[in-house]
Amino acid sequence: MICAICSFWSHTYDGIDGIQARRTLSVSPVVDHALDACKVLPFIITLFAPFNESESRISSLCSLALLIEMLTAHTIAFWEQYVTKILCLRWCFEGFYVSNLLHILAYFDGDNLVTAYLFSHWKVCDLIILIFNVCCTVNILFSLYHIYQFYDSQPVSEKQSMICWIQPIIPALELNVAAFLWALFSPGKVLSQDLPIFLFTIAVVNANVNSRLIVSYMSDSCAQMCNTAVMLYCSAALLSVSNILGAAGELLLLRSLAVFSFVAHVHYFFCIVREMCRKLQIEAFSLRYLKRSDMRKQG
Template sequence: MARFLSKDKLEGFEKYKYNSIDTSILSNYVMHPFWNWCVQFCPVWVAPNLLTFTGFLLTVLNFLLFSYYDYGFHALTKENVTNDHIPSWVWAVTAVNLFVAYTLDGIDGKQARRTGTSGPLGELFDHGLDSYSTVLIPTCLFSIFGRDELSPLRFYFVLWNIFINFYLTHWEKYNTGVMFLPWGYDFTMFGSCILLLVTSLIGPHAWHAALPGGLTPGVLFEFVLYFSAMITSQTVILWNIYKSYRDRTGKMRPFLEAVRPLIPLLIFFVLSTAWALYSPSDVLSRAPRLFYVLTGTIFSNINCRLIVSQMSDTRCEVFNGLLVPYALVLGVVLWVRVSPMSELLLLIALTALASAAHLYYGTKVVQEMCEHFKISCFHIKPKIK
């Protein structure tokens, strides 16, 4: 049976040591003290990965709730003649779920150190699920603004901004050997919880009021995401990589090897954006949620493979197999000019295929890690005395 983790990758995981730097004021002075207090109430028999997975499932639940009440992001649009709006309790529940998920993500590493179960599997499992949450969490926030504030195409690029920032953090570690935890993550997660909670109290229509200068909250939200990404993430990442070469503290990879992980992401961005822009039936506007899930799934798969290479200190894969069926479907859509229904069916089929392939990949990688290190993912094995 084919394996995803080669011998050199497993040997690289054996040598792996976690190395991170966190300079976030919110993280160091607010969240970490809170998480240190929370983790003491967690039973020592609870596996850290179980905390991680529970938090991820809460983000999935939030996504499913909004999918039910606002599948096409029409709830807050003027053409919503049925007056079917998202109940206030949904905003409140998703705010609580997101905060609990954020907390569980914050204490899983502390629980691992507390129980003596720290290891590469925990970090891989944590960051792998986080890469999938980059589409699940923001898509819920889209329902606050809806299509009248942000078109599906504009929100597509907002998602890619989030994807790129997340990916560059791991690309940075691939080259420097250090995980520089971005400030934006904590502020975004905490701010999203507050935004959802406030929306449950005052209603989403408050975020649609006109602002001075003809701006709207949706446009301001969009601008802040792009601007903060450039200032607090992208420029900092490039500086850290440059500094690692200047001071010779990083991996010192040749230029082509250093940028190698960017190739599959760039190819995918070009393919997905071509479909978003040139779809004959404007499938992104017709089925935005499905298009976002497909994009986020393939992004997560590309990112997970980078994480594996980064942690095992092996050469990153330059090609992702999920791009083959994606390119084939795109070719059929753009050159054969299929009917709108056929294009939608192709989108559904491709989403199902990518989701199944990514789930299989993630499951097999975890199984191979557990077999190699003789551990269990969701259970703390008692130590033999």
């Protein structure tokens, strides 16, 4: 019940805050969408929490696949914005309300919910995973289709090279591949040892990728093909898989990487906001510049 209440209010206030910020023109896409992209992590962790104490418990690898699937849908939506200049977050917040309903049902009748069979071998958990996979897959396919459609409709004289269009998504692909390889070939089974930290690290690094992609869109510059956070993650994965550190050292490396990635991402956030405020000559937590703008128009 606590998960349902907190999830509902957090996403409701996030929507209200976004509407208010757009009304006052006091927010940018990098602050509103990218820097907090790791907020999708609690959705994955809590969505299947009611099942994790029963025989319907999903595997750690399945949790990783679900998170990467949602992060991929998120990243491709920003890639679509980078290419077409139009942002369409199709998955939006509907999934969070489904999660709230699931948590409420689990609170009142959790035992029957997690053990009920819908068909011969199909449980409620299996149905939720199927719906989740179908929704994310459809969203990804729609974004890819719109990107292809926009590229195909461009005049030959205005078309950029295919490499320039594809390179924004390369860091995300590198991160996904490295995460799966680390999880599959980890000598110390680090995914099972500390699943929340493993997922948290991926979400934070992916948020950094999205942030830099949106900054490239805002500045109308070519997106980076190499991301420092992703390269650091890939290096840590390679070091772990090589079985040099041992199980304890691998777990320590993962937790250190999680802390460093989070601190680096927050530092990047402050640097971007500070640079934007300096360039626009505004204050980060003040709307007084809007009053000055109105006075200039009236004058």
